Amino acid sequence: xxxxxxxxxxxxxxxxxxxxxPPVRCVPSSFQSFRKNATVDANSGFIWRVPIDTEGSDVxxxxxxxxxxxxxxxxxxxxxxxxxxxxxxxxxxxxxxxxAYYSIPIALSYFVWKRRDLAFPGIFVLTSLFILACGTTHIxxxxxxxxxxYRLDGGIKAITALLxxxxxxxxxxxxxxxLALPSTAQLERANKLLGSEIxxxxxxxxxxxxANAELERRVAARTAELEDEVTRRRRxxxxxxxxxxxxxxxxxxxxxxxAVIDQQHHFAGANxxxxxxxxxxxxxxxxxxxxxxxxxxxxxATQEMLDDVRGAMRQDHPLEERYHRKxxxxxxxxxxxxxxxxxxxxxxxxxxVIEDITERKRAETAxxxxxxxxSRATRLTTMGELSASIAHEINQPLAAIINNGNACKRFLAxxxxxxxxxxxxxxxxxxxxxxxxxxxxxxxxxxxxxxPERTQVDINQEIAEVLELARHELQRHSVSVQTxxxxxxxxxxxxxxxxxxxxxxxxxxxxxxxxxxxxxxxVLTVRSLLDDRxxxxxxxxxxxxxxxxxxxxxxxxxxxxTKAEGMGMGLAISxxxxxAHHGRLWAEPGSxxxxxxxxxxxxxxxxxx
Numbered sequence: 026x027x028x029x030x031x032x033x034x035x036x037x038x039x040x041x042x043x044x045x046x047p048p049v050r051c052v053p054s055s056f057q058s059f060r061k062n063a064t065v066d067a068n069s070g071f072i073w074r075v076p077i078d079t080e081g082s083d084v085x086x087x088x089x090x091x092x093x094x095x096x097x098x099x100x101x102x103x104x105x106x107x108x109x110x111x112x113x114x115x116x117x118x119x120x121x122x123x124x125a126y127y128s129i130p131i132a133l134s135y136f137v138w139k140r141r142d143l144a145f146p147g148i149f150v151l152t153s154l155f156i157l158a159c160g161t162t163h164i165x166x167x168x169x170x171x172x173x174x175y176r177l178d179g180g181i182k183a184i185t186a187l188l189x190x191x192x193x194x195x196x197x198x199x200x201x202x203x204l205a206l207p208s209t210a211q212l213e214r215a216n217k218l219l220g221s222e223i224x225x226x227x228x229x230x231x232x233x234x235x236a237n238a239e240l241e242r243r244v245a246a247r248t249a250e251l252e253d254e255v256t257r258r259r260r261x262x263x264x265x266x267x268x269x270x271x272x273x274x275x276x277x278x279x280x281x282x283x284a285v286i287d288q289q290h291h292f293a294g295a296n297x298x299x300x301x302x303x304x305x306x307x308x309x310x311x312x313x314x315x316x317x318x319x320x321x322x323x324x325x326a327t328q329e330m331l332d333d334v335r336g337a338m339r340q341d342h343p344l345e346e347r348y349h350r351k352x353x354x355x356x357x358x359x360x361x362x363x364x365x366x367x368x369x370x371x372x373x374x375x376x377x378v379i380e381d382i383t384e385r386k387r388a389e390t391a392x393x394x395x396x397x398x399x400s401r402a403t404r405l406t407t408m409g410e411l412s413a414s415i416a417h418e419i420n421q422p423l424a425a426i427i428n429n430g431n432a433c434k435r436f437l438a439x440x441x442x443x444x445x446x447x448x449x450x451x452x453x454x455x456x457x458x459x460x461x462x463x464x465x466x467x468x469x470x471x472x473x474x475x476x477p478e479r480t481q482v483d484i485n486q487e488i489a490e491v492l493e494l495a496r497h498e499l500q501r502h503s504v505s506v507q508t509x510x511x512x513x514x515x516x517x518x519x520x521x522x523x524x525x526x527x528x529x530x531x532x533x534x535x536x537x538x539x540x541x542x543x544x545x546x547x548v549l550t551v552r553s554l555l556d557d558r559x560x561x562x563x564x565x566x567x568x569x570x571x572x573x574x575x576x577x578x579x580x581x582x583x584x585x586x587t588k589a590e591g592m593g594m595g596l597a598i599s600x601x602x603x604x605a606h607h608g609r610l611w612a613e614p615g616s617x618x619x620x621x622x623x624x625x626x627x628x629x630x631x632x633x634x
Contacts, residue, residue: 098173105170112170119163126160129153144206145199151192158185282379286362290314290331302358302381304351315377320347320355327360334362334375345382357386429453481516482524484561484626485553491528492551495536502536502547509552514561517626519606527599527610531565531622534595538569538620545618559628566621572614580612599624 105111130153137149162185165178207215282299284292292310300306303318319327323346330344343361350356359380429450436446492499492506499506532549539547545568552564572580581600596610603610608626615621 098175100169100171100173101166102170115170116167119166123160123163123167126156126163130157130160145203148192148195148199151188151195155185155188155192158188161185282358282381284310284377284379286315286331286334286375286377290316299379302350302356302379303348309351315360318348318350320349323347330360330362356381356383358382426454426458479518479520482519482521483516484514484519484524484563485510487521487525488528488551488553488563491525491532495529495532498533498536499549502540504536504539504547504549507548507550509550511553511555514553514555515628517561517628519626520602523602523606527602527624528563528565530595530599534622535565535567535569535620538567538571540569542569556625560625561628562623562625564621564623566615566619568615568619571618572612572620574614581610 102112105115133149133153133156137143137146137153143149158181161181162178165174165181169175169178282302283296284299285294287293291312291314295307295310300310303310305313305318315327315331316324326344327346343359345357345359347355348358359382360377361380362375362377433447433450433454436443436450488508488510492508528551532551535549539549548568550564550566552562552566554562554564556562581596600610603624603626606626608624610622610624612620612622
């Protein structure tokens with residue numbers, strides 16, 4: 026259909042010569058005018074144009090008025106001969122179809138409105154319009170049963186055709202994309218996979234949350250541990266600093282000497298007390314070592330101590346030795362060296378504590394001198410108590426010498442002189458003189474003031490000499506002596522005079538303890554033996570009044586005595602003598618009465634208890 030200044034409606038019709046006229050009832054009243062105004066092609070016999078007067082600007086309005094103007098066509102119901110059943114069938118069918126067609130676009134529009142995520146919403150819109158147009162054509166089918174608006178009906182069908190073509194083109198254009206969309210099964214599988222992934226992700230998230238919680242707990246615990254460690258380390262550092270300060274203050278302000286000896290056996294450091302002790306400055310001591318300032322006689326012991334420290338051998342006993350001061354004076358010192366330290370300790374050597382014991386050594390010397398003097402005084406006292414026995418021991422050989430001298434004079438005065446008798450008498454004089462000399466020698470050895478000297482001593486011989494010296498005193502108090510001396514006792518290093526003093530003191534105490542005894546025999550038993558610990562044991566047992574248990578622990582104290590005329594020095598001095606020989610002196614009750622005093626002396630080293 027073309028519009029210009031003069032509008033023509035081109036209608037393709039069947040050939041005129043083949044035109045089949047409908048029944049007169051179906052031909053519109055204006056058909057004759059249509060044929061009269063139409064142009065017929067002479068060659069083809071077709072009606073070609075129908076001129077319509079649409080001049081000017083009223084083309085569109087003329088077209089609309091042509092479209093909706095009353096027409097001289099017959100209603101479509103006339104074609105059904107106005108049969109009610111047939112018309113009702115068509116009306117019902119077209120109405121139902123139209124209602125269904127109208128409901129479908131509404132449903133599709135609602136669906137598109139609710140589902141904003143559709144892949145091809147335009148297809149749904151075009152389809153809705155196409156179906157709406159289709160429904161309208163059915164409405165027009167009902168309308169034209171009574172009203173012959175076929176032009177409007179044709180226009181709606183033309184619109185429906187355009188919409189259907191556009192919808193078809195759009196559908197075919199999106200067909201590849203639509204086919205690429207996943208199917209329901211694929212979506213279900215995808216949903217299942219997605220659900221599985223979601224479950225896995227949820228489990229992973231839960232595990233991750235648990236791991237994060239565990240990590241946070243561990244981090245918190247580790248943080249607490251680190252805080253505790255930092256606190257402990259700070260506390261340890263504070264304690265270490267305080268210890269270092271205490272060590273420094275002790276090192277600098279100590280009254281005793283403190284020095285640090287390095288690996289080269291030089292003084293790496295020394296406090297002020299040690300510097301004053303030896304007279305050297307700290308710089309001078311760095312070039313010296315313990316051996317350089319040690320007395321020549323003590324250097325071997327010092328070297329042995331240093332070797333023990335280097336070999337990490339434990340030093341149980343400090344060393345007492347002599348040092349040479351810078352001014353040449355000799356001082357006594359007591360050196361205590363710790364075992365070798367850990368190299369990681371930070372100390373540049375081995376610490377040593379040096380104490381000046383010069384005054385103590387002088388006091389010990391004075392004490393030993395006093396003890397020796399007191400011991401000598403005690404021996405003099407004891408010898409005073411034995412003066413009668415001594416006089417008796419000396420008078421006996423002197424009287425025998427006098428008698429033998431007078432006999433010699435008589436034998437020489439005879440004629441001829443009896444020289445054999447004279448010779449025998451002179452031999453007796455020599456023997457008695459030797460006997461008196463032995464008594465005086467023993468007395469002189471007990472009384473003389475000499476420095477104690479240790480030699481190899483036969484303990485049985487010393488016991489025999491003491492018993493011989495006290496023989497008269499034993500006889501005077503009616504005391505019988507029983508001896509049980511081990512025949513093979515080895516000699517021990519000891520001072521014989523001091524040992525004789527101890528044995529004599531124990532013998533005299535036994536005699537004094539038996540003086541009041543009248544109801545049984547007075548017996549003094551002296552034994553010597555060797556125990557399984559290589560100690561020589563000497564027992565002096567009496568049958569006297571016994572020990573007072575209340576005073577048993579005090580009898581070895583100085584100035585303690587149970588005798589009315591006693592000084593309380595004998596047992597105290599005897600105990601100090603035995604201890605000086607690294608021995609032990611003790612007392613215990615006798616059986617059935619009396620007391621037993623015993624002392625033990627070691628063959629080597631100290632007494633094993």
